[in-house]
Amino acid sequence: MRTMSYRIALSGLAAVLLALTVFGVSSALRTNHATQRVSVSSELSSAYERARFAVGEEESLERKYRLEPGPAVRAKFDHAAQELEAALRETNHLGAETDRRQTVHLLSVHRTFLRATHRLFAAVDARDTKRVLAIDADQVDPRFAVIEDGVAGLATAQRLVAARDLNGLRDTERSVLTATPLAFALGLLLLGVLTVLLARINRQLAQQARDSEHNALHDALTGLQTACCSPTGWSTPSTRPAGTPRCSRSS
Numbered sequence: 001m002r003t004m005s006y007r008i009a010l011s012g013l014a015a016v017l018l019a020l021t022v023f024g025v026s027s028a029l030r031t032n033h034a035t036q037r038v039s040v041s042s043e044l045s046s047a048y049e050r051a052r053f054a055v056g057e058e059e060s061l062e063r064k065y066r067l068e069p070g071p072a073v074r075a076k077f078d079h080a081a082q083e084l085e086a087a088l089r090e091t092n093h094l095g096a097e098t099d100r101r102q103t104v105h106l107l108s109v110h111r112t113f114l115r116a117t118h119r120l121f122a123a124v125d126a127r128d129t130k131r132v133l134a135i136d137a138d139q140v141d142p143r144f145a146v147i148e149d150g151v152a153g154l155a156t157a158q159r160l161v162a163a164r165d166l167n168g169l170r171d172t173e174r175s176v177l178t179a180t181p182l183a184f185a186l187g188l189l190l191l192g193v194l195t196v197l198l199a200r201i202n203r204q205l206a207q208q209a210r211d212s213e214h215n216a217l218h219d220a221l222t223g224l225q226t227a228c229c230s231p232t233g234w235s236t237p238s239t240r241p242a243g244t245p246r247c248s249r250s251s
Contacts, residue, residue: 012190016190017191019187023183027179027180030176031173034172038168040094042165044094044162045161047091047094050083051087051154051155052152054083054087055084058077058084061076066124066132069121069124069125081114085110088103088110112143113140116139123135
């Protein structure tokens with residue numbers, strides 16, 4: 001019975017250690033997963049914000065070129081266009097399938113917008129005001145509206161996602177910080193209880209072994225030592241060589 005109790009206590013000790021290990025690993029995995037989500041969503045939000053800024057730069061420089069045409073303004077416009085496409089390509093790489101579909105569409109519209117803008121710039125250089133207004137109204141503005149609305153909508157939505165993921169990370173960290181001390185305190189308490197129980201069972205088993213040895217060497221009624229047999233003859237336990245078998249009382 002005591003041997004069975006010893007095995008149960010030892011199994012309980014192993015189970016507590018295993019549970020604490022699993023808890024620690026799972027907590028680390030939860031925190032790591034939440035951190036990765038925040039990292040990706042923050043990078044994606046940053047890319048959309050850069051795209052939105054580049055859209056505003058394009059619009060401003062396109063208007064400025066109509067008033068002050070020149071290579072410096074044209075170069076700044078081209079740089080803004082490159083920044084927008086780079087930001088959209090980054091969102092295409094970081095985002096989910098929905099983001100990829102929308103950014104591919106925006107990149108396609110942006111290419112047609114650039115071709116229309118180059119025609120507008122050529123009309124400005126030719127001082128053809130009528131053609132400038134026609135290209136602006138029929139080709140540039142409609143495409144720019146699609147780009148501006150699309151980028152602004154995606155940037156706003158991703159900013160909300162990034163804020164939600166950040167709040168999720170904070171909630172995860174709070175729950176882990178709260179649960180970890182409680183779990184380890186409970187685990188240490190159980191370890192202490194099981195350790196004490198194991199020590200008690202060990203003492204009982206040791207006492208049982210001593211009692212069995214005493215009973216084997218003494219008569220149950222008289223309490224006298226029994227005789228022992230050895231290869232050299234009958235002897236008392238004090239003279240019995242080590243390793244020789246015990247025997248019953250001689251007749």
